[in-house]
Amino acid sequence: MQMTNGLDPAAAPDITVDVRNTFGLDAAMTVPAFSKSNEYVPDLDTAYVFDRETTLAILAGIAHNRRVLIQGYHGTGKSTHIEQVAARLNWPCVRVNLDSHISRIDLVGRDAIVVKNGQQITEFKEGILPWAIQHPVCLVFDEYDAGRPDVMFVIQRVLEVQGKLTLLDQNKVIRPHSSFRLFATTNTVGLGDTTGLYHGTQQINQGQMDRWNIVVTLNYLAHDTEVDIVLAKSPTYQTAEGRKTVSAMVRVADMTRNAFMNGDISTVMSPRTVITWAENATIFGDIGFGFRVTFLNKCDELERPAVAEFYQRAFGEELPESAAKVLVA
Numbered sequence: 001m002q003m004t005n006g007l008d009p010a011a012a013p014d015i016t017v018d019v020r021n022t023f024g025l026d027a028a029m030t031v032p033a034f035s036k037s038n039e040y041v042p043d044l045d046t047a048y049v050f051d052r053e054t055t056l057a058i059l060a061g062i063a064h065n066r067r068v069l070i071q072g073y074h075g076t077g078k079s080t081h082i083e084q085v086a087a088r089l090n091w092p093c094v095r096v097n098l099d100s101h102i103s104r105i106d107l108v109g110r111d112a113i114v115v116k117n118g119q120q121i122t123e124f125k126e127g128i129l130p131w132a133i134q135h136p137v138c139l140v141f142d143e144y145d146a147g148r149p150d151v152m153f154v155i156q157r158v159l160e161v162q163g164k165l166t167l168l169d170q171n172k173v174i175r176p177h178s179s180f181r182l183f184a185t186t187n188t189v190g191l192g193d194t195t196g197l198y199h200g201t202q203q204i205n206q207g208q209m210d211r212w213n214i215v216v217t218l219n220y221l222a223h224d225t226e227v228d229i230v231l232a233k234s235p236t237y238q239t240a241e242g243r244k245t246v247s248a249m250v251r252v253a254d255m256t257r258n259a260f261m262n263g264d265i266s267t268v269m270s271p272r273t274v275i276t277w278a279e280n281a282t283i284f285g286d287i288g289f290g291f292r293v294t295f296l297n298k299c300d301e302l303e304r305p306a307v308a309e310f311y312q313r314a315f316g317e318e319l320p321e322s323a324a325k326v327l328v329a
Contacts, residue, residue: 050081068214068216074270139181145186249277250274264303
């Protein structure tokens with residue numbers, strides 16, 4: 001993974017931002033920031049709603065150079081939280097998904113054949129990790145608990161605040177930039193998947209987990225907060241009737257989460273799913289059909305009657321999958 005070098009390695013935060021004014025959090029805290037944006041700064045979402053604990057953890061990571069790990073269910077906005085904090089600080093941010101195809105070579109770099117002055121020569125091309133360490137950037141590892149062991153041990157070297165990266169191929173030691181920050185998001189907390197939801201994840205070396213200075217959990221939001229988020233993302237529902245509809249959608253999501261925690265169903269609705277449902281319902285002009293194509297059809301066939309019952313409770317309407325409509329021979 002080769003990055004274009006569009007960042008000035010000499011750049012440093014040149015302003016401070018008040019947390020209370022910028023993020024709407026009741027906290028007497030200021031954070032360093034950049035006065036100018038660049039191509040690596042995430043796009044600003046003005047309607048974004050911040051979770052207090054998660055946001056404070058991210059801000060502490062940026063202000064005090066702490067390594068921050070965010071754990072939680074899928075779709076709760078773990079990576080987006082980091083991006084939206086970075087967007088308001090004009091702090092460059094790069095996300096890397098640690099799926100099984102990311103290798104040590106992708107992370108560190110490799111020798112590549114290039115043409116210079118009409119001749120082919122072998123030249124070392126840095127991977128994302130050496131590049132990021134030498135620049136003022138927030139590096140975010142998504143799906144951290146899905147990383148391959150050889151990749152995880154490379155990351156372990158730089159987890160310490162003064163963690164230098166040794167490039168064995170180059171006989172070179174890289175010191176981290178003073179404005180380099182490291183974050184990760186994970187569905188599990190490094191102890192493996194106990195729910196059966198997240199196949200492909202694995203236990204994380206506890207010596208590595210110990211190097212994360214701050215670990216924060218971000219799970220599903222309060223009902224009214226989630227309604228506000230869906231409304232912000234779906235302007236067509238911003239009426240009294242529309243809010244009532246979205247509130248019922250979130251109520252269905254709440255019921256799936258409770259059923260999942262009780263072991264009654266194996267599929268759960270995330271806030272992302274509710275937003276997609278609202279968008280699909282607008283496209284099809286049918287809330288029930290939107291629900292079926294967005295979530296219900298992803299469920300196990302044996303669980304669909306129970307999930308359809310959640311919809312019936314919230315909307316007072318039977319779906320084709322409802323147990324009440326099943327014909328008995």
